[in-house]
Amino acid sequence: MTKRILIVEDEMLVAMELECILEDLGHDCAGIAPDVETATEHFEAPLDLALVDLNLRDGLTGPQIAETLSQRGVPVIFITANPRQLGDGVAGTIGVITKPTDESTVKAALDYVFRSRAGEAADPPPALRLFG
Structure with missing residues (x-):
């Protein structure tokens, strides 16, 4: 099933x-x-x-964007080269993938999120560090 996914990235x-x-x-x-x-x-x-990336064109605003999206019910996965900046994570977000990444890593993370949200049993992929 086709999903609508927002990319928050300045590069x-x-x-x-x-x-x-x-x-x-x-x-x-x-978008x-x-x-x-x-x-x-x-x-x-x-x-x-x-x-969502962390550091955007206007600074370290990725966490703020992610928190707002999460509050609106949108699942968020961070994709960043600086995962340590997230510490234990941002409230309501799922986890983080470290850049650079590839298609198989993104696919595995998306499959995990969509299966989990559909109530299906799913194991998180190794490249996705979950929060909480």
């Missing part, structure tokens, strides 16, 4: 690679947001998941 080549991965997996990219201002344009949209 355009990374964002475009993630977009291609999502499309190859049969999902729709709901690419490089900063808080752009991300807020998607807060009211129907989203099935958000992939």
Whole structure:
């Protein structure tokens, strides 16, 4: 089933690679947001998941965006080269994947999230560090 996934990433080549991965997996990219201002344009949209980097064009705003999306019921996975900055995580978010990443890692994380949310038994993939 096709899911709508928001990419919150300021490095355009990374964002475009993630977009291609999502499309190859049969999902729709709901948009690419490089900063808080752009991300807020998607807060009211129907989203099935958000992939969020920490450090964006306007600074360390990924956690703020992720928390807002989580409060709106959107599952969030961080994708960052700096996972230690997250410590024990951000309230309401699922976990973190370390960049650089690849299609199989993203697929495994998405499969885990969507199966879990559907009430199916699912084991988290090794590359996804869960919070809480």
